[in-house]
Amino acid sequence: MIKYNSIDLFSGVGGLTEGMHQAGFETKLAIEIVEEAVIGYKLNHANATVLQKDIRAISKEEISTILNGERLHLLAGCPPCQGFSSIRRLNRGSVEDHRNDLVLEYLRLVKEHLPYTIMMENVPALKEYTLFEQLVSELREIGYHIDFDVVNVKDYGVPQRRRRLVMVGSLLGPIKIARGNNEKVTVREVIGNLESIQDTKDLIHTITAKHTDAILERIKLTPKNGGSSKDLPASFKLKCHQKDNVGFNDVYGRLRWDDYSTTITGGCLNPSKGRFLHPEENRVISPREAALLQSFPKDYKFPLNIPKQALALLIGNALPPKFSYIQSSNIKNHLDSYLGNKSESN
Template sequence: MSNIKKKYFSADLFSGVGGLTAGMHDAGFQTKFAVELEVDAVKGYKLNFPETKVLQKDIRSVKIDEMKSLLDSKPLHLLAGCPPCQGFSSIRKLNRKASVRDKRNSLVEEYFKMVKELKPLTIMMENVPGLKDYYLFKDIVKRLDALGYDPKVDVINVKDYGVPQNRKRLIMVGSLLGNLEIAPASGKKRTVRSEIEHLPTPDEADDPLQKIVANHTEKVMERIRLTPKDGGSRKDLPDEYLLDCHNKKNIGFNDVYGRLRWDDYSTTITGGCLNPSKGRFLHPEQNRVITPREAALLQSFPEDYKFPTDISKSSLALLIGNALPPRFSYIQSKNIKEHLDQHFG
């Protein structure tokens, strides 16, 4: 994406399969270490970033001295992370008591602890929009301000940053070096067509990730075939093809068994992106759900990005759906890199 001469050092907490790291690397950062608990995510991360040391453990058990030793006396220019806070996702909030009790919500506190101990020059955190109103997060923002980071927090949509996907996210950045703003929207619209139309069909593909397609019963296949091309939904089907659960007034069911639209953004790519019963994940034209490669491209991963293929399809979908879109990470990381250049360039 750009020719970078100077290297800055970063770390990626809760790294997943590496969407955030991919963007940081494109912007010129060298990730010294990553922390990730899930086995499949670590496997995928290592396929793409073999030079980065991955601490495969619960972040609550990671010793600060261990991370400092991996920095090898080098400064930490950027500490980035996406603490899992699914308890504040829009679907989970339908059951508010359960969402507030979700133990993953406390992991944002772990991110703050790492900032406090490692003292990075800049910080970046991404998360679900609902976290913005969580009392613990508000308190952490105040504590980061007291440490001198002057944090900026906003809820943005990645579709405004060149990602072909309607996906709202919370972003926070901060710096010890002076004012650091969240990168403005790039203004370039990318669509489903621009990202996946060129791909061969699963039958013709050589890419293992493009060959993976869900198998369905004949009844489900008939429902898919009857769904109008280029944006059709279950609402277009005859009544006898509607499922009982689809008649519930629940926002989580509105888009199931729907087709993507060629000349629009995709809906949010979630951990259920390879299952048409989980959302609008049908191919715009072909009678099938999208493939893992198509889902990854809609997340803005490069076409040669590696994912493990010896794991279950549901696990693969989670790796892709839970990732931070690399193109969004790149724009934010490039903005931070330019901020650092003002002081070290």
């Protein structure tokens, strides 16, 4: 049997890689510039070569040496998306943000290595930029069949609302992105039976924010199971929320047990950044709870000796592994159909 190999660009802590591995791919190379992310990635994917380097400094020869003559089956990546905020999406021309160049670096590596298949994930707003139109056009010019759409990961068994743009492509033949199966997984199902942060032996589950007495009192007054700042007595509301139609209702809001989580972002360990309070307990969710809501396995490792904000960014910026698994499995089936790589279970 052919062992399908892959490369993970902008790998972060390894959410995309985790899904690819679960689908049967072997990651030959991961590229990531952030040191904390590289540390976390290596804790979970020790067999992959990891380059801590700016992707713009990665040469064709460097990757070819690591591939050692093997054909690349899947080149996947999630270029950092801060340069494509929804606030700026009405500007369909070029945007002066150096992070936008990273999409073109993705394109460069595709052209240099011509993998059989490709996958890219990003914020929905990228679809509105001429840069994305350029990407798709040039990929088609070199022979790739391309499909893309904006989807919500909640429709793929991830316990979280999170809209993402997904693009897949293949040199072998027509390919479509995987569609969700509408499996609903709730907050209760993934964190409802966790041991308490006081009793756990999972150190990542013990990390939580420390609040002033005033903030803690505000949290205690927030109704259980979905309450938010708008439910507080006027005297406890933040000044920026005391006027009508001002502020964000989700700030200092609680998650709902029997619903999806709000989008887990890089601010997920700070209740002032969104609806990140535990449904019942008077605290923000722990890093382990945030990771589970991102669909990471319960035993996934994260570095402990980094600032809490850095840890939140590792978790919030990751591609949910379950979503990656479904998209990667779809690509693997596509490769099987063209390369005749059937397993004994097929």
